[in-house]
Amino acid sequence: MTMQPFAYERAASVEDAIAGLARVGGDATHTRPLAGGTDLLTLMKADVFAPARLIDVKRAAGLDSGIAATDGGVTVGALATLADLERHPLLVGPYLALAEAAGSAASPQLRNVATVGGNLLQRPRCWYFRNPRTPCWLKGGDGCPARDGENQHHAIFDTRRDDRPCVAVHPSDPAAALLALDAEVTLRGPGGERTLPLAAFFASPTDERRLETTLLPDELLLSIRLPAPPPGARSVYRKAMDRKVWAFALVGVAARVNLDGGRIADARLILSGVANVPRRATAAEAVLDGAAPDDELFARAADAALADAAPLSRNAYKVPLAKALIRGALADAAGMGT
Ligand SMILES: Cc1cc2nc3c(=O)[nH]c(=O)nc-3n(C[C@H](O)[C@H](O)[C@H](O)COP(=O)(O)OP(=O)(O)OC[C@H]3O[C@@H](n4cnc5c(N)ncnc54)[C@H](O)[C@@H]3O)c2cc1C
Ligand code: SF4
Structure with a gap:
């Protein structure tokens, strides 16, 4: 395996960087923005991805790492590192899930470098995808070797749909937490800015x-x-790993709960490690909304969340794991954990 040669330039501003990306007609394989490099450079070193040019955006004016209170909420710059999120004083109470998710990711050294923007845009950890010698659909090929192969870490939802050949899971922990907090993202391209729900x-x-x-x-x-x-919302992120630190989620659960008159109002429940993208458990949220919190309710919500699961040959273990994690996350978010 050899890393292909590439050109490197540093963008002075967001406008510079966008002009650089647009210069090649937006060909995604030609020029990519570089932030912390913890995913992009890994893929390039493995010769899975070979952009001809990298535009370093870490010092681009208009892009920042700030975390600030704005209009009753919080705004996070795309360059904020996972370490910044993990220990920021604003990310407590209703926002705690984000700090917990960031703090559960990777290792302390990586969290000091890895940005939240890059985290949302990282590619799957599927071992076939990351092996340059294995062709697969997501890399532009035809088939998915994981479907009948080593699929222990893969999806348990949408695994039987012809229109979804890939069964890799999205590797981000912060993504699930951000979805539970109803996050929006602001993007900028040659035509200007747009803001859309993270969902x-x-x-x-x-x-x-x-x-x-x-x-x-x-x-x-x-x-x-x-x-x-x-008002009164609390959120948590819980993660099951095959070792205690420095591992991706086998399953992750972000839960946000607020109680109104002793009943749950407007719950959010997002699962990571189970589908191509973090999955909102809307059926479980419907079970929770308006109900008085107790263990039996949390168990019913967990059953509803997993009702449509269709595990692959080697990952049925994720179903009971996810249910247990959901029950614990909901109890903790409702302030009833042990
Ligand atoms: C050993 C290891 C363990 C890990 N464990 C976990 C884990 O447990 N949980 C977890 O969530 N993550 C984990 N990660 C992933 C890690 O968090 C990501 O690699 C990291 O956050 C990516 O951020 P970066 O700044 O390094 O992005 P880069 O590698 O620089 O970029 C990643 C992608 O995002 C694009 N990009 C970056 N910033 C922008 C931007 N502002 N606008 C547009 N495109 C952009 C790049 O072009 C590239 O395509 C792990 C990584 C490693 C290497
Ligand atoms: S799960 Fe997706 S990334 Fe993995 S081999 Fe199949 S198509 Fe490729």
């Missing part, structure tokens, strides 16, 4: 777009906004 930023790969996001090749992610939370 619309993620999308399962299709034949035409073999990527996990709807970010266009000549757009930059500028910032993430967390709106004002419902």
Whole structure:
């Protein structure tokens, strides 16, 4: 395996970087923005991905790492590192899930370098995808060797759909937490800025777009906004790993709960490690909304969340694991944990 030669330039501003990305007609394989490099450079070193040019955006004016209170909510710059998120004084109470998710990711050294923007845009950890000698659909080929192969870490939802050949899971922990907090992302491309719900930023790969996001090749992610939370809301992130540290989620659960008159109002429950993109458990949220919290309710919500699961040959263990994690996360978010 050899890393292909590439050109490197440093963008002075967001406008510079976007002009650089657009210069090659937005060809996603030609020029890519570089942030912390912890995913992009790994893929390049493995010769899985070989852009001809990298545009370093870490010092681009208009892109920052700030985490600030704005209009009752919180705005996070795309360059904020996972370490910044893990220990920021604003990310407590209703926003705690984000700090917990960031703190559960990777290792302390990586968290000092890895940005939240790059985290949302990292590619799957599927071992076939990351092996340059294995062709697969997500890399532009035809089939998915994971479907009948080593699929222990793969998806348990949408695994039988002809329009979704890929069964890799999205590797981000912060993504699930941000979705539970109703985050929005602001993107900028040659035509200007657009803001969209994070839920619309993620999308399962299709034949035409073999990527996990709807970010266009000549757009930059500028910032993430967390709106004002419902009064009294608390959120948590819980993660099951095959070792205690430095491991991706086998399953992750982000839960946000607020109680109104002793009943749950407007719950959010997002699962990571189970589908191409983080999965909102809307059926479980419907079970929770308006109900008085107790263990029996949390168990019913967990059953509802997993009702549509269709595990692959080697990952049925994820179903009971996810249910247990959901029950614990909901109890903790409702302040009833042990
Ligand atoms: C050993 C290891 C363990 C890990 N464990 C976990 C884990 O447990 N949980 C978890 O969530 N993550 C984990 N990660 C992933 C890690 O968090 C990501 O690699 C990191 O956050 C990516 O950020 P970066 O700044 O390094 O991005 P880069 O590697 O620089 O970029 C990643 C992608 O994002 C694009 N990009 C970056 N910033 C922007 C922007 N502002 N606008 C547009 N495009 C952009 C790049 O072009 C590239 O395509 C792990 C990584 C490693 C190497
Ligand atoms: S799960 Fe997706 S990334 Fe992995 S081999 Fe199949 S198509 Fe490729």
